Amino acid sequence: MTERILNHKILGAIRHEFVPFKWNGETIYGVEGESLTAALLANGIRTLRTHEKDGKPRGLYCNIGHCSECRVTIGGEKNQRACLTPVKEGMSVKQQTELPHLVKGDDSHV
C-alpha cells in the first residue's frame, strides 16, 4: 500500500476532501482534481491495464503524458491517459485488457 504524504518536511501539511469514483465498477476514493494515477496509487492500485498483446500488467511510467503507458477507459472512452486526467466525483474508470487475437480468436494469447 502506498501512502499519502500529509505532512511534508518542507512543503508543510495538507488536508484533503475525498470524493467517490468507480474503478472497474467498485467505488473507491480520491481527491477531487488530483491525477487519476495518484488517486489509484494511493488506493494501492499499481496495475492500470494489462498489455493488449501479452496480457502482462502495466502501470504509470512518466506520469506527465509522454509515454501513454497509463491508458485507461474513462466514461466509456478508451485510451485516455490517466496521468493527465483529474479525478471527478462519480467518474467511471476501467482497466483495459488484452485484446482478442485477430487470427486465433479470443482464447489465444500470442
Add this chain to the structure above:
Amino acid sequence: MFDTIIIGAGPAGLSAAKILQESQKVLVLDEYFHAGGRLLGQLYEEEKGRWWNGLEIARRLIMETEGKSEIRLSTSVYNVELDDIYTVYTTAGVFKSRSLIIATGAREKSTPLPGWDLPGVMTVGAAQVLTNFSRVKPGNKGVIIGINPLSMVIAMELGYTDIEVAKICLPPKNKINDQTPKDAFETLVSLGNSAPSKFISFGTRVAGRVKPLHPAALKLFPKGGVKAMGLPISIKEKIIRINGTEKVESVTMQKTDSKGRPVGRKREIQCDFVCISDGLAPLSEIGSLLDLRHVYSEPLGGYVPLHSEMMETELPDLYVAGNVTGIENAKVAMYQGQLAAHRILGDEEAAICTLASINNERKNAKVKFHKDLIHGRETVEAMWKDLGKENV
C-alpha cells in the same frame, strides 16, 4: 484569432504570456490539467535555508496570467500549419494566431532493462510529481537506476518525505547507454557545489589524499558506494534486472570494477519501486511538424530546433523558449519566455537586458544539467549565424 498562441504553460510559456498579455490577445495551450509544467514538482535548497519551491513559483505565474491571457488546459496540440498565419490543431478545437511560441519543454530519457515494464517502475520525474505535487508516495523503498543531476536532485526530494532510497547506481550497458563508472564519477564531481559532490570530493580526499578528478580517485571510490546527504550512491554497482510478477519486488545488482566490468557475485535488493533516469531531452515534435531544421547537440540534451539566442527560428513570427531549446533549469526557461515576448513586441532594449540575465544565470546556476552547456549554446548560435550568411 489571437495575436500570439503559446504551446506549453510551463515557466517559459507563462513568463512569455505575462509580458505579451499587456498589449496582445494571448492563448496558452497545455495538455496537463494544471498550469506550471515541470515547475510543479521542483523542490530543492538553492543556498542554505533558501528553497526553490517550484509549486509556489508556478502558482505566482498562474495568478499573474489568469484572466489576462486565455489559458486552456487539458488541451493537446497535435498539429500546426503555417499559411500566412499559424493554425494550431488541438483536442479542443482549432485556433489561429499571427505569432507562435513553442514552449513544450523536455522529456525524460530511459535506458530499458529486463523487467522495466513492471508496475512500480517509473521515471524519476514521475516519482517527483507524485511526491511533491500529488503528495502520494511512489512506494516505501526504491532503487534509482542512473546517475545524473536530475536523479540526484530527485533522490534528495524523496528523502524529505522519508521514502527510503536503497541504492542509486548505474544501468546495465547496452546500445543506447554505456555510462561507465568514470562518466558517473565525472557527473558527480561536475554537479558543482551541490551537496553530493562536495561530500564525494571530501570522501575521496580522505580516502586517498588525491584530487577528485585524479585517476586514482576513481579506483579508491568505495566498492559499496558512499553515503552523501543520506544518499547511497554507488558507481561500481549496476542494476541488471528488475524482478517481480505482478509488480516490482526486487532488483538484481552486479558489482563491477572501475571500468564497469562485472566482478564477484550478484545480489538482490528488495524494493517496491524503481526509478529509471537517463537524463532529459528537448521535446520538439511541434518544430518537426513545421519542418524546422534541427541540430544535434549533446550538451543541450539532443535535437533542438535551430534558433538564435534571441529565440527566433527560421520561420517568420515563430519563436521557441524553454527546454525545447536545450536542457537547463526553470529560471533560464522563464527568462527565455520573457525574451521571446520582448522580441515579438519589438522591444529591443528589454530583449538585450533579458539576454544578459540568461547569460548570468547560466554561469551561476545551482542545478547544471551538462558541463559543456555554454559551449553547446555557442555552437548552435554559430550555426544560426551561418544560416544568415547562406541566405544573403
